[in-house]
Amino acid sequence: MKNVKIIIDNKDLVVPEGTTILEAAKKVNINIPHLCYHPDQAIKANCRLCVVEVAGSKKLTPACSSFVFEGMEIRTNTKKVRDMQTGVLELILANHDQNCLQCLRNGTCELQDLCRRFNISKTNLEDTVEALPLDDTNPSLVRDSSKCVKCNRCVEACQKTQEVHVLTHSHRSVHYNITPAYEMPLEDTLCVFCGQCAAVCPTGAIVEKDETQKVWDAIYDPRKHVIVQVAPAVRVALGDSFNLPKGDIVTGKMVAALRRLGIEQVFDTNFTADLTILEEANELIKRITEGGTLPLITSCSPGWVNFIEGRYDHLLDHLSTCKSPQQMFGSLSKTYYADLIGLDPKDIFTVSIMPCTAKKYEAQRPEFEKDGVRDVDVALTTRELARMIQASGIEFTDLEEDQFDNPFGIGTGAGAIFGASGGVTEAALRTAYEVITGKGLPNLNFLQVRGLEGIKEATIDLDGLELKVAVAQGLSNAKVLLKQIQNGTSPYAFIEIMGCPGGCIGGGGQPIKSTLEVKAKRMKALYKIDADLPLRKSHKNPDIIKLYDEYLGAPLGEKSHELLHTHYHSRNKKYDFSSLKK
Amino acid sequence: MSSVNATTFEVLNKELAAKIDTIITNNANNSTKLVGILLEVQAIVPKQYLPLEIAAYISQKMNIPLSRIYDVISFYAALSDVPRADCVIQLCDSVVCKVTGNTVLKESLQELLGIKVNEITADGKYALEPTACFGACDIAPAIRVNGRVFGHLTSKEKVKKVLDNYK
Ligand code: SF4
Ligand code: SF4
Ligand code: SF4
Ligand code: FES
Ligand code: FES
Numbered sequence: 001m002k003n004v005k006i007i008i009d010n011k012d013l014v015v016p017e018g019t020t021i022l023e024a025a026k027k028v029n030i031n032i033p034h035l036c037y038h039p040d041q042a043i044k045a046n047c048r049l050c051v052v053e054v055a056g057s058k059k060l061t062p063a064c065s066s067f068v069f070e071g072m073e074i075r076t077n078t079k080k081v082r083d084m085q086t087g088v089l090e091l092i093l094a095n096h097d098q099n100c101l102q103c104l105r106n107g108t109c110e111l112q113d114l115c116r117r118f119n120i121s122k123t124n125l126e127d128t129v130e131a132l133p134l135d136d137t138n139p140s141l142v143r144d145s146s147k148c149v150k151c152n153r154c155v156e157a158c159q160k161t162q163e164v165h166v167l168t169h170s171h172r173s174v175h176y177n178i179t180p181a182y183e184m185p186l187e188d189t190l191c192v193f194c195g196q197c198a199a200v201c202p203t204g205a206i207v208e209k210d211e212t213q214k215v216w217d218a219i220y221d222p223r224k225h226v227i228v229q230v231a232p233a234v235r236v237a238l239g240d241s242f243n244l245p246k247g248d249i250v251t252g253k254m255v256a257a258l259r260r261l262g263i264e265q266v267f268d269t270n271f272t273a274d275l276t277i278l279e280e281a282n283e284l285i286k287r288i289t290e291g292g293t294l295p296l297i298t299s300c301s302p303g304w305v306n307f308i309e310g311r312y313d314h315l316l317d318h319l320s321t322c323k324s325p326q327q328m329f330g331s332l333s334k335t336y337y338a339d340l341i342g343l344d345p346k347d348i349f350t351v352s353i354m355p356c357t358a359k360k361y362e363a364q365r366p367e368f369e370k371d372g373v374r375d376v377d378v379a380l381t382t383r384e385l386a387r388m389i390q391a392s393g394i395e396f397t398d399l400e401e402d403q404f405d406n407p408f409g410i411g412t413g414a415g416a417i418f419g420a421s422g423g424v425t426e427a428a429l430r431t432a433y434e435v436i437t438g439k440g441l442p443n444l445n446f447l448q449v450r451g452l453e454g455i456k457e458a459t460i461d462l463d464g465l466e467l468k469v470a471v472a473q474g475l476s477n478a479k480v481l482l483k484q485i486q487n488g489t490s491p492y493a494f495i496e497i498m499g500c501p502g503g504c505i506g507g508g509g510q511p512i513k514s515t516l517e518v519k520a521k522r523m524k525a526l527y528k529i530d531a532d533l534p535l536r537k538s539h540k541n542p543d544i545i546k547l548y549d550e551y552l553g554a555p556l557g558e559k560s561h562e563l564l565h566t567h568y569h570s571r572n573k574k575y576d577f578s579s580l581k582k
Numbered sequence: 583m584s585s586v587n588a589t590t591f592e593v594l595n596k597e598l599a600a601k602i603d604t605i606i607t608n609n610a611n612n613s614t615k616l617v618g619i620l621l622e623v624q625a626i627v628p629k630q631y632l633p634l635e636i637a638a639y640i641s642q643k644m645n646i647p648l649s650r651i652y653d654v655i656s657f658y659a660a661l662s663d664v665p666r667a668d669c670v671i672q673l674c675d676s677v678v679c680k681v682t683g684n685t686v687l688k689e690s691l692q693e694l695l696g697i698k699v700n701e702i703t704a705d706g707k708y709a710l711e712p713t714a715c716f717g718a719c720d721i722a723p724a725i726r727v728n729g730r731v732f733g734h735l736t737s738k739e740k741v742k743k744v745l746d747n748y749k
Contacts, residue, residue, distance in 0.1 A: 165647030170656040181652035182634045182663060189648075575638050576587035580599040 006072040021063035021074055022050055032076055033085055033114055035092075035202050036151040037064040040516050042160070044152050049088050049114070052076045060084055086118050093120065097131070097146035103204040104387075108512045110202035111149060132177065135185045139364045140193035140209055140357040143186065148178055148205035154197035161501060163476040164307065166191045178205075188574060190310040192475070194303035194499045195357030195381075195508020208357050208381045208509055212388050215378055218349040219262040226349045227265040227337075228258055229329045229408065232273060233355040233419030233504035234382050236525040240511035240518070241386035242396040247521025249529060252401020257389045258353075259402060268404045269352070270411020272325040272332070273418040273427070274538035275547070276300060279322045279564055280424075281431040281538075282555040284494055288465075293317045295470075295485065295492040298424050300324040302362035303499025303508070305568060307475050312482050313570035318495075321565040325418065326352050326359055327368055329408065330375030331563045336551050340407065345373045352379045355419070355507030358499060367566055381509025407543055413530030414538045420523045421473035421503035422449035422456055425496040429460055429469070430537045437463040444536055450527065452502055452520060455480060457492070469494040474501040591635050593627060599639065601626055606643055613646050616654055620661055625729035629665035629706070637663075659713055660726075667702050667709035669748040671695075672726040676715035683736065684723035690738040691725070694745055708748075 002017045008025050015024045020043070022032050036047040045065035054061045055073035060081065063074075075081065092111065098121075100106045115121065131146035150169070155178060158167040166180050166189045180189045198206040218224045239248040258266045284296050299305055299320040308319060323331070329352070334345040352359065356379075362368070363376040380388075389396055403409065414430055417423030426446045433441045448458035449469070454477035457470040470492045472478045478497045484490040500506045505522035506514055514522075530536060538544065552559045605622045609615045623640065624632050632655050641648040655661045660672070673688060692698055695708050702709045718724035721733025725744070732744045 159647075159649075165649045168647075168649035168653045170653055172657055175656075181637065181648040184634075573587050575591075575635060576589045577594075577599070577639055577642060579589050580594065580596050580639075 004068055004070045004072070006068045006070075006074065008074045009076055015068055017068070019068050021052055021054075021061070021066050021068060021072075024068050025052075025063065025074070025076060030076055032063045033117070034064055035110060035114070035149055036153065038153050038156075038200055041153060041156050041200070044156075047088070047149065047151055049085055051081055051084050053078050053081055082118070086120060089114060089118055089120050092149050095130070096149070097144070103147070104207040104210060104383075105147075105204035105512075109204060112203075130174075132179060132183055136209065137185050138187040138191070138193065138209075138361070140360045141186060141195060141198060141206060142209050143206050144204065145177065145179070147203050149203055150176060150178055151202060152178065153200040153202065154178060154206055157196040157200050161474055161476060162192070162194060162196055162499075163479055164190065164192055164194075167197060190571070190573070192303045192306035192310065192499060193358040193361045193508075194306075194475070196500060197508075198357065199506075199508045199510065199512070199514060208383060209360060210384060210387075211360070211378050211380060212384050212391075215351055215380060215388065218351070218377070221349075223347055224349040225265075225341075225343055225347055226263050226351065227267060227333060228263045228351045228353060229267045229269045229272070229326070229333075230254065230258070230353045231269045231326070231355055231359075231419065231504060232411070232416050232423075232526065233507060233510070233522065234353050234385070236419070236505065236522040236529075237355060237382050237510045237514070238386060240513070241383070241390075244397060246518045247525045249525050250396075251529075252403070253396060253399040254385075255404055256399040256402035257394050257396055258385075260394050260399075261388055261392060263351070265405045266402075267329070267408035268411045268415075269325050269329055270415030270418070271408040271541070271543065272329040273300075273415035274412050274541045274544050275328055275564065276322055276325050276418075277414060277424075277427045277431050277538035278544060278548075278555045279560060280320050281428045281435060283320055283322065284428065284432060285436060286556065288493060295490055295495045296320055297495045297497055298322075299568065300418070300424060301497065301499040301504075302356065302358040304475070304478065304497045306358060306361065306571065307478065307499065308482075309568055309571040310573070312486075315482060315485055316568055316570070318485065319568050321567065323368075323564055323566050324359075324362065325415075326354060326362065326379065327375055327566070328564050330363070330368060331370075332408070332547075334370065334373055334375055335563060336547070337407070345370075349377050350375070352376050353382065353385045354379050355382050355504045355510045356500070357381060357508040359509070382507075383509055383511060386511065407547075410535070410541055410543045412538055412541050413533040413536035415541075416529045416533070417526050419504040420450070420526045421498045421501075422446075422451070422471045422496065423503065423526065424498075425449045425458075425469055425471050425494065427538055428494065428496075429467075431539045432467075433460070433462055434537065434539065436465065439463065441537075449496075450523075452516065452523065454501075467494065468492045469496070471496045473498045473503055473506075475499060588635075593633055594635050594639060598626065598636075602636070602639065603643065606640070611644055613644060616644075616646065616651070617658060617661075619644075620651070620655060620658075621729055624661060629668060630670045630709075630728060631662040631665050633663070633665075660716070666711075668707050670709045670711060670728055672711050672713040672716070673699065674715055674718070674722070674724055674726075675712045676719075678715065678719040679722045679724060682722040686737065687723045687725065687735045687741060690735075690741040693738070694742060 034050045036044040043065045050063040051060035053075040135143040235251040239250040297318045333350045338345045359379040363379040368375045414427035460467045502519040506519045637651045724733040
């Protein structure tokens with residue numbers, strides 16, 4: 001590609017042709033104000049905040065949508081530019097419910113950052129906040145249109161990244177809004193609660209439903225034995241909230257912080273990830289040998305489960321009947337663990353820390369409750385845990401490392417990589433190979449299924465039996481594989497689908513600004529955890545072996561069936577038009 | 583969280599569904615003709631609007647996301663997501679109609695219906711709406727009634743004749 005010479009704020013610079021002014025400026029450490037621009041999304045150019053002056057042009061130029069040319073001279077800080085930007089911000093604020101102190105995005109809000117930068121608080125313009133009703137009836141997300149700057153990032157996440165098509169822009173001019181069809185609450189739509197909209201929103205207009213108070217209440221309640229499980233992808237992301245380098249592995253500090261918060265036992269979801277692998281690998285082997293429905297598709301991502309239950313329910317037979325690692329942990333915590341420590345399940349309060357907003361929905365599904373006792377009482381996102389740590393004044397970065405508790409404290413490398421797209425497949429293959437062939441696996445690393453590509457595939461030779469597998473991340477990619485199944489052209493025996501791009505490391509509950517670049521670092525960190533562990537195959541986890549010996553029996557056995565498997569079903573579609581057919 | 587799917591409808595019935603099917607088929611189920619299809623459907627729905635259940639029906643028939651259909655409905659002034667009247671009279675307020683003298687037309691309509699522009703008659707029968715040019719400039723001054731265009735309305739008598747079709 002050709003390079004071009006440009007000058008930005010008196011600084012000479014050479015950048016490849018096709019670079020936008022905004023991206024070029026980043027290279028010389030200039031952060032041009034922006035709201036609609038997002039590094040992983042298409043150019044929208046609707047907020048008009050990113051204007052700059054280009055020599056030879058009388059009009060201001062939007063930096064996010066204009067490309068550099070040879071000899072271009074750009075100024076990002078002139079009076080004209082700043083006046084314009086201040087004006088745009090004031091207009092936004094005139095329509096904004098500025099309630100920063102009560103807003104979940106206080107401190108991570110891009111609008112707030114800009115206002116601080118331009119020293120604007122209130123505006124002289126008359127207040128005209130005209131908002132749709134608050135949408136907070138679902139278990140996962142809260143939408144507050146009085147904080148929406150109409151940048152359309154969420155619309156792109158929902159329509160293009162996920163192709164779920166719940167959010168849209170609607171109406172024109174003063175009535176222009178971002179909403180589901182007919183202003184329905186998300187709960188009435190086929191929203192999958194992936195939270196990808198919340199992950200890209202620059203403000204507090206879409207946020208996770210905060211449930212931290214419920215956890216505080218349980219901690220303060222002397223009758224409650226509060227335990228926690230932490231998902232694999234949290235330990236490589238939580239550090240972001242404490243300004244640690246992206247992709248830092250903070251497992252030990254995280255465990256220490258949870259203990260300081262007053263959690264009695266800190267367990268690892270990696271353990272039940274290993275357990276999922278034992279059940280799922282055996283389910284796969286059973287379907288292959290007994291002629292069951294293939295491809296078998298994973299069921300550990302609740303965003304994905306919501307999607308298939310809503311839009312592809314005719315393919316539900318393909319879905320593994322395994323509960324997700326979160327829910328396997330939940331049921332074990334109220335049965336096996338309750339027996340072990342001799343407590344009434346009612347007195348155990350099980351909290352999960354998840355990278356995911358859909359996990360909140362999953363935790364509240366009616367089927368995951370027995371005799372009025374919920375398997376998982378509260379699912380918090382990584383962001384909520386960070387807020388609890390911040391609220392309690394713990395200096396996270398200085399904490400001494402601590403370790404998970406037993407009996408759910410040992411997770412293998414196979415469990416760790418669950419957090420990255422491709423990880424479940426790799427983990428399942430490590431176990432399936434050894435169970436089917438009875439031999440040791442020569443090479444544990446299945447590099448074909450690693451990485452950030454949308455769809456990955458691999459063919460594995462299981463001692464003469466050829467096994468084709470595929471991995472999709474994000475729901476738009478999932479659709480491609482589902483259509484093949486629909487057409488009868490799917491060549492695969494096993495498919496892994498994660499609802500979020502990148503897998504759980506890119507989940508909708510992770511610290512804000514989880515860009516592709518950041519996801520790549522988290523992914524690398526998970527594979528490092530795996531490589532550094534002495535145990536890297538789920539079926540070699542000594543505590544899993546013990547659990548089967550002492551309690552569960554065999555994978556797919558009666559007890560497993562009762563505690564670790566479930567039945568997924570069609571989701572309510574609002575209307576059933578079949579009665580209208582002639 | 584999950585309740586049962588609705589099988590009864592407020593507006594939709596077998597007959598209307600069949601008519602909508604025909605409109606979609608006549609337009610070759612072509613998603614690029616969505617605006618036209620929505621206009622045609624709206625014209626046969628009582629109260630001249632597109633409620634959620636009908637948009638959802640079209641969404642399923644044409645395999646177009648409901649959110650996309652809502653985007654279109656809310657964008658075009660000629661489409662409505664809330665009930666209007668049995669008979670919606672749209673008055674062009676663009677330049678050509680104005681210079682060809684639509685004050686007479688406007689006044690006649692207001693007088694005959696007893697309402698002002700942007701109002702609905704007490705019995706919910708007639709609505710009078712302003713609208714941008716709908717391409718009938720050659721026969722201006724013109725109105726559009728439930729999607730049908732009438733032109734050369736230069737006198738009160740002519741206006742009355744049109745309205746007589748919609749008693
Ligand atoms: S969205 Fe941002 S600016 Fe608005 S109230 Fe929340 S923190 Fe403050
Ligand atoms: S949670 Fe996912 S499906 Fe729901 S509105 Fe947001 S992006 Fe769309
Ligand atoms: S909800 Fe957030 S992402 Fe969506 S348009 Fe509003 S400010 Fe932008
Ligand atoms: S960032 Fe350029 S217009 Fe919004
Ligand atoms: S299942 Fe949603 S982030 Fe992992």
